[in-house]
Amino acid sequence: MILDGKAVSNKILENLKNKIEENNIKANLVVILVGDNPASQVYVRNKKLTAEKIGIKSTVIELPVTTTEEELLNIIRALNNDDKVTGILVQLPLPTHIDKNKVVQVISPKKDVDGFSPENVGKLAIGLEPYYYPATPQGILMLLDEYNIPLEGVDALVIGRSNIVGRPMAQMLLKRNATVTIAHSYTKNLEEKIKTADIVVSAVGHKVVRCKMVNKNSVIVDVGIFRDSNGKLTGDVDFAVVSPSVKYITPVPGGVGPMTIASLMYNASKVYH
Numbered sequence: 001m002i003l004d005g006k007a008v009s010n011k012i013l014e015n016l017k018n019k020i021e022e023n024n025i026k027a028n029l030v031v032i033l034v035g036d037n038p039a040s041q042v043y044v045r046n047k048k049l050t051a052e053k054i055g056i057k058s059t060v061i062e063l064p065v066t067t068t069e070e071e072l073l074n075i076i077r078a079l080n081n082d083d084k085v086t087g088i089l090v091q092l093p094l095p096t097h098i099d100k101n102k103v104v105q106v107i108s109p110k111k112d113v114d115g116f117s118p119e120n121v122g123k124l125a126i127g128l129e130p131y132y133y134p135a136t137p138q139g140i141l142m143l144l145d146e147y148n149i150p151l152e153g154v155d156a157l158v159i160g161r162s163n164i165v166g167r168p169m170a171q172m173l174l175k176r177n178a179t180v181t182i183a184h185s186y187t188k189n190l191e192e193k194i195k196t197a198d199i200v201v202s203a204v205g206h207k208v209v210r211c212k213m214v215n216k217n218s219v220i221v222d223v224g225i226f227r228d229s230n231g232k233l234t235g236d237v238d239f240a241v242v243s244p245s246v247k248y249i250t251p252v253p254g255g256v257g258p259m260t261i262a263s264l265m266y267n268a269s270k271v272y273h
């Protein structure tokens, strides 16, 4: 069965729109874009359009690639102190002369809608409630919950250990009482681990999950998104051959991608004062 991220995302966005309207929520998201990376420009535009569609005010601050680290940090400090701004998002990747670790340390945890600040990451790591969970893993859990896929006690395998997907995904599955294994490029016998897992979340960026590795009860969540040699968008999983052999699977595109947007909008609609 296909886990339809697009449909679930639309439903979440519709519910959020109603909630924002009914409760007169005054959310105001500021997105900062440094430089002119074309992919980032598209992502930022989409975030702004989606936010506005559901009633979240959204402003994009476009900064030239020559912006210094200190200039960017000062802009974020000013936004932290602006009561009208409820969410701050700095689009990644940043130009190489700006250290993203310094940026995430400056954003106020109460406005850190990406959930990347040390306070939010630390709270998640020690089992506390962060102000915001990172959008992609939170979106994945929203999708699994929508299909009533149980997490308690299941063997979950997370492939990839990035700060934006793999690590928080593992923490969040652990918080939901799954038994979690994290695989990465040094992992031995990955095939065996995939075969025996109840849930596999793959966030790698190249084909790692093939047909002979899965079982008929597997739930496969494909986070990867990249272009194959023919320029076609694809994921980490060999979808055509794997999908008939498993219980649930997310497509690419139309799976985790739209859920990330819905989850980010859920975060952007949260207002802390």
Ligand code: NAP
Pocket (backbone or CB within 6 Å): 136, 159, 160, 161, 162, 163, 164, 165, 166, 183, 184, 185, 186, 187, 190, 203, 204, 205, 206, 208, 223, 224, 225, 226, 256, 257, 258, 260
């Ligand atoms: P990343 O920073 O690129 O890291 C990739 C991870 O995969 C690393 O932890 C790496 O291990 C691991 N890895 C590489 N080769 C491997 C192999 N053969 N076996 C097992 N693990 C391996 O990851 P990311 O930023 O999380 O992105 C991963 C993919 O998800 C990309 O395609 C990205 O575009 C996509 N993505 C999609 C969304 C969405 O909303 N759909 C959101 C975020 C990311 P090491 O740590 O040992 O190097």
